[in-house]
Amino acid sequence: MLIQPVILSGGSGTRLWPLSREKYPKQLLPLIGADSLLQATVRRVEGVTGVVAAPPMVVSNEEYRFVIAEQLRLMGKPGTIVLEPTGRNTAPALTLAALAASRDGADPVLLVMPADHVIVDTQAFQGAVEQGARLAEAGAVVTFGITPDTPETGYGYIQSGAAFGDGAGGARRIARFVEKPDRATAQGYLDAGGYAWNSGLFVLKASVWLAAIRACRPDILQACQSAWDKGSADGEFMRVDKALFAACPSDSIDYAVMERIASGADGLPAGVVLPLSAGWSDVGAWDALWQVLPKDEQGNVAQGDVLLHECHDTLALSEGRLIACVGVDNLVVVETADAILVAHKDKTQDVKKIVDTLKREKRSEGQLHRKVFRPWGWYDSVDNGARFQVKRIVVKPGGQLSLQMHHHRAEHWIVVSGTAKVTRDxxxxxxxxxxxxxxxxxxxxxxxxxxxLPLEMIEVQSGSYLGEDDIVRFEDVYGRSA
Structure with a gap:
């Protein structure tokens, strides 16, 4: 059986600031191990018994396309990257993926996975996928219900109904989807049994999804189909028509289709929920990351240059500078080159309010890291002041910046290692x-x-205005010229 992994990579991860930024969100970060969350999502499909995994298909905001392509290349897993010119939630994203997967007349089973989740027990996950793929091949829409161990209020819930088929592996019909509850209601779900956390993972055939979205939300299908038909291929990138896709309604998979399936509406496929106990987390905030990372005997997580003394249940992550914590409990301390977060572990959901303030005040720390990735490599703004800025620039082998000019600044380039080919007029x-x-x-x-070998340089800019928008591009091999 052929499975097409579909990875939805549109989230911004605001509650994991300052590591996660709008233009470099959490799914692109190596929060657990050497792989980014996106890479780990791709990798966990390897080795599912009885199926062949097609090259990954990632549905992403256009902003992240080059970083995603580079991460897949580093894995040796080049695939298809379907670009959304604007975010329209998960139902249109899956519709584009289904259209892409069936463009040559194929009808694979789609394994739909958010790019920013953590699953600790890969073997348990793969066993559930194997079972779900068989049910999906027979026409069911399968989702996975995470076996709850706490009255979690940050997740939606799925209520299980009657056994599906012979009930093998705990397969049951979906009775209903429940919004994020308050704590008393969540405790009631745990006490009653038959409720699971909504994972956002799905297994279904491309044709089954297209038929379901046609029956439930024909306006979404029509908009996506029109945008797809007017789109084009650009190497590994599949682009849809920007204006036509912008007219697409925004809706989630659950609201658009799954709740209708759970209600038993006529003409829709069977909705099935399989239990999954595999150390799953959506890593929605710092306390969730603390839950899944290895801890010392005092319950602390320390990564990077960190010293702890008489601390308990604390998460301390350093990207460079030394963090020293003394006598603190239940804290989150995160250090990056341009920002430091200190928060009580019970208040990590409120980090997004800081991000909202940064956006409102138009501060760059809400959008970008000091180190900014580009398709040709990266740069790090190491110092700046009145009328000057110093950058460390690394250009990967074969990389080239656009042919460009600046109206307001001059530049001095010093080669530290490697060789630069320079065009000047x-x-x-x-x-x-x-x-x-x-x-x-x-x-x-x-x-x-x-x-x-990589080319490393120091660039010193001087002039009246040093913003990144003072660039006029004439030619660009990455398609960024005006």
Missing amino acids: KETYLVSENESTYIPLGATHRLENPGR
Whole structure:
């Protein structure tokens, strides 16, 4: 059986600030282990018994396309990246994925997974997927209910109904979906039994989803189909028509289809929930990350340069500078190059209010890290002041920046390691280690790495305005020119 992994990668992860930023959200971060959450999601499909996994399909905001492509490349798992020009929630995202999966007349079983979840027990997950794929191949829409162990108020719930088929593996019909409850109601669900956390994971055939969305939300299908038909392929990227997709209604998989399926509406496929106990978490906030990370005897999690003394149940993560905690309990301390978060572990859901303030005040810390990834490599703004800025720039082998110019700044480039190929107006020349060059204000220029090793440089900008929007692009191999 062929399974098409579909990875939904549209979330922003605001409650995991300052590690997660709007333009570099949590699914792209290695929060647990060396893999990013997205890479771990791709990897956990490897080795499911009795099925063949197709190359991954990622549905993503256009903003993240180059980072996602690079992460898949580093894994040796190049796939298809379906780009949403604007976010329209999960139902349109899955509809685009189903259209992409069936574009050559195929009808694979889709394994739909959010990119930002954690599953500790991969073997248990794969066993559930194997069973779910068999039910989906027969026409059911399958979701997984996480076996609850606490009265969690941050998740929706699924109530199980009668046994489905022979009830093998605990398969039951979906009775209803329940919104996030208050604590007393959640405790009642645990006491009553028959309720599970809503995982947001689905297994179903592409044709089954398209038929279901046609029956439940024909307006969504029509908008997605029109945008898809007017779209185009750009290497591994599949682009849909921006204007047509912008007209698509926004709705979730649960609201658009699954609640109708649970109600037993005529003409819809059977909805099945399978129990899953695999160390699942949506890592929605810092306390959830603390839950799934390894701890010391005092319940502390320490990553990076961290010293703890007489601390308990504390999460301390450092990206660079030393964090020292003395005599504290139930704290979250997160250090990055440009921001530090200190929060009580019981208040981590409120981190998003800080992000809202950053957005309202138009501060860059809500959107970007100091280290910013680009398709050609990355840069780190290491210092700045009145009329100057210093950046560390790394260009990967074969990478090249756009042919561009600036109206308000000049640039000095110093090569630390590697060799730079520089275009400046009508001349092209090489700059080697410990050499430098100057790009005057208004000069048309390009930087390239012709070598096999990364090119590392220090760039000193000077001028009246140093914003990233002071770029006029004339040519760009990554499709970013105006």
